[in-house]
Amino acid sequence: WSINNSQLVLTLITIVVSIVQCLWKTSLCAMDELHSLDPRRQELLEARFTGVASGSTGSTGSCSVGAKASTNNESSNHSFGSLGSLSDKESETPEKKQSESSRGRKRKAENQNESSQGKSIGGRGHKISDYFEYQGGNGSSPVRGIPPAIRSPQNSHSHSTPSSSVRPNSPSPTALAFGDHPVVQPKQLSFKITQTDLTMLKLAALENNKNQDLEKKEGRIDDLLRANCDLRRQIDDQQKLLEKYKERLNKCISMSKKLLIEKSTQEKLSSREKSMQDRLRLGHFTTVRHGASFTEQWTDGFAFQNLVKQQEWVNQQREDIERQRKLLAKRKPPTANNSQAPSTNSEPKQRKNKAVNGAENDPFVRPNLPQLLTLAEYHEQEEIFKLRLGHLKKEEAEIQAELERLERVRNLHIRELKRINNEDNSQFKDHPTLNERYLLLHLLGRGGFSEVYKAFDLYEQRYAAVKIHQLNKSWRDEKKENYHKHACREYRIHKELDHPRIVKLYDYFSLDTDTFCTVLEYCEGNDLDFYLKQHKLMSEKEARSIVMQIVNALRYLNEIKPPIIHYDLKPGNILLVDGTACGEIKITDFGLSKIMDDDSYGVDGMDLTSQGAGTYWYLPPECFVVGKEPPKISNKVDVWSVGVIFFQCLYGRKPFGHNQSQQDILQENTILKATEVQFPVKPVVSSEAKAFIRRCLAYRKEDRFDVHQLANDPYLLPHMRRSNSSGNLHMAGLTASPTPPSSSIITY
Structure with a gap:
């Protein structure tokens, strides 16, 4: 029975040792995790382990088992971190085996001795808990009987005190518990006792530094969290402000569109009123039928008609003055040389006068010759004619200048009439917004397959010229593709140019399969x-x-x-x-x-x-x-x-x-x-x-x-x-x- 009990105890000790090793590894992992815990939780855990360790140490120090424990009790500076060495127990076990085998006692006597020993101890048989009574008095578990330095390696590092240390020459708890019973050990177990230079002050200082670092980190984390919250709040405020500004911008754009459309509408009305007034003054187109076809013919207004009448009056006045100058030349007085001519010439003149005036018995009445003017009268009349001709020449120059000015105005008027006619026939005349960006205002001109509109860029807040290319729907797809390819080529060439003397190309987009647009820089003047x-x-x-x-x-x-x-x-x-x-x-x-x-x-x-x-x-x-x-x-x-x-x-x-x-x-x-x-x-x-x-x-x-x-x-x-x-x-x-x-x- 004693042999069986020894084997059972040895098996239990082996199990306890393996459990202690697992607990040691677990405690090391827990120690690593402990540093990452919250300081408050760490303090609670340390207090829990510290209390258990102190209780265990006190019970260990108060118990005594036989004379073997007292004889081997020596002071030691080493911390008790393991079960100790089993070499002493191993050396005693063979001797006990030899002594027991040499006795040669009978089975009955051994049973009597064992029963007498059991009665002397407690009046009962041996139990497993009897071997662990020295560890705390309860003997309920082998693990509870292990010293606290073994059960809690964390406390041995952080909360070890001199009172809880064990001498190096003291027997192991296993030897104390199983004094005379033979123990069979299946394998050699090695334990290492470590010694540290850390004192309680150093540990406390390290712990304080660690706590301070943790407090700083937590304070920094709190500051960052507060800053993050502030930034999030600012982002939310800025987002709300951005939405508010977007709404305000949309309102401004809507109001700008409204004002631009109103202004463009007023300009269209005023241009049409002016064109109607200029139709009477400068002229207009009338449709004239020529056979089976109709053509437009230009008719001048009253301004040109008045100028034509003034020109005719000036021409008539010039003709009258020229005729009067011819008559004045006939009445020109003779010069001094003619007055000193010999008197012999008077007779032919008298005969000539008679021939002109007729004979005395001539029945026909002939006109009298104009009376000769004096030299002063002649020069006076000639000066008047010269002044009148000069005045007429000046009036004619003024009429010609006015006619040229009216022709320039008429060219503008004709151009405006054509523009208004093309604008009224355009499908973009009602101020559409192309590509959700370009507000068309009024037509600038029209070419063979394109229309150019003055537009306003709602994004960039600037005026632009939008050239709308419209393909003929009756064209073949090949011709449309060639035209579109040609326009894309022009766009690619023009897009890369950047020079102050070259019109800039801003944008290019398509409206449908037959219509696309190019957005150019707008210039106020003409070509x-x-x-x-x-x-x-x-x-x-x-x-x-x-x-x-x-x-x-x-x-x-x-x-x-x-x-x-x-x-x-x-x-x-x-x-x-x-x-x-x-x-x-x-x-x-x-x-x-x-x-x-x-x-x-x-x-x-x-x-x-x-x-x-x-x-x-x-x-x-x-x-x-x-x-x-x-x-x-x-x-x-x-x-x-x-x-x-x-x-x-x-x-x-x-x-x-x-x-x-x-x-x-x-x-x-x-x-x-x-x-x-x-x-x-x-x-x-x-x-x-x-x-x-x-x-x-x-x-x-x-x-x-x-x-x-x-x-x-x-x-x-x-x-x-x-x-x-x-x-x-x-x-x-x-x-x-x-x-x-x-x-x-x-x-x-």
Whole structure:
């Protein structure tokens, strides 16, 4: 029975040791987790473990089991962190086995001895709890009998006291509990006792530092949480404010639309009222039937009719004065030489008078000859006639000037009538908002397949020109695709351009399959073509300023990569920003532009694939050459156009094919025959301007300037640079031809 009990106890001890090892690992993990806990929870857990450890230590210190425990009791500075060493117990177990085997007692005697021992202990048999009574008095569990340093390794590190330490030479609890009973150990168990230099003060300091760090971190976390809450509150406030501003902005946009529509409506009404008034004063169109067709015919208003009547009256007055001057010449008195003539001449005169007046018996009455005036009367009457003729000439000049002014006003009136008619027939006349952004105000003009409206950009708060391209619905899909491809090509070219002398392209969008729009920069003034129709010509300074700006834009087009040929430079594509010739200009309409990329552009230029397109008055001769291969063009095409525009600004007419149509120019080869330019006598133009025009209008493109050479032409340079260059040339001439010594004297 004792052997069986020993084996049972050994098994229980093995189980207890494994449980202690698991608890030790668990306590280490718990210790790591303890530092990450809330400080309050950490204090509660430490208090719980501290209380258990102190109770266990007290019970251990108060109990005593036999003489073996008292003899082996020595002081030790090592903390009791394990069950201790079992080497002493292991050395005692074989001796007990040998002594028990040598006794040779009977089974009955052993049973009696065991029963007597059991009676002497407590009057009962041995129990498992009897071996653990020294640990706390209860003996209910093997784990409870283990010292607190073993059960709670955390407390051994953080709350160990000198009173709870165990001497190193003291026997293990297992040896105390099972003094004389043999113990069979199946395997060697190794334990390590660790010694630390930490004291309670150091541990307290570390704990305080840790708590302070935790408090700082928690304070920082609280500050960040408060800041986060403040930021969230600010974001919410800003979001509400943003919504408020959006609502206010929408209200402002709605009000702007309303005001713009009201203003545009009033302008439309006033323009129509003015047109109705000008219809009577300047004229109007009337429909006249010619056979089976109807045509519109212009009828002048009363202002022109009054001027025509005044012109007729002036002509009649001039005729009367001329007739009276002839009669006055007949009554001119004889000069002094005639009065000193010999008297012999009087007889023929008398006979002549008789022949004129008739004989005395002549039955016919003949008119008397006009009486001769005195010399003073003659000169007086002649002076009156001269004054009247001068006054009539002045009136005629005034009538002519008024007629020219009325013609300019009539051109505006005709243009306004056509614009109003086109606007009334347009589907965009009721102020629609295109692309939820562009509010159309009124029509500016209409072309073949496009309409240009003045619009207001509601996003950018600026005026813009919206060009609406409308395809003919009867066109084939292939033709529509080509037109759309052409417009997209123009958009891609124009979108990349950024120069102060080129109209900016803002946007491009589609309305439906047959309608798309381009948004351009808006200019208040008219184009150069309208200005020339109104004023015929301009001064050389104004024309030179316009040409300088055009050449500046062309130089930009040839400096970008890849370079671009405009190919359609004409007065209609040059916008006057202020409507005057002394302001800024901008180039527009890149529909026929050519891109000089490396694939299509060679040494001789690029092939002209769109021969026949463009405005013939402003194209050079090489564009009209017909052959097996297409002609080669370069930026010299634009140089020719600049020369034609400059000539037209100076003289009020085109240099080639002025009164011809494009069809006549093409049939008669007018441009191909334009080998040399002829300058009119009036108005007077400087020789430098004529030389510049000749360089631009050179017939052979090899002799013509390109854009870069034209930009560096001396005529277009500023006045100071020209004077410096001319001064340098003059100084060079002086140094080349030395002067005599007498010419070196300086006079003041």
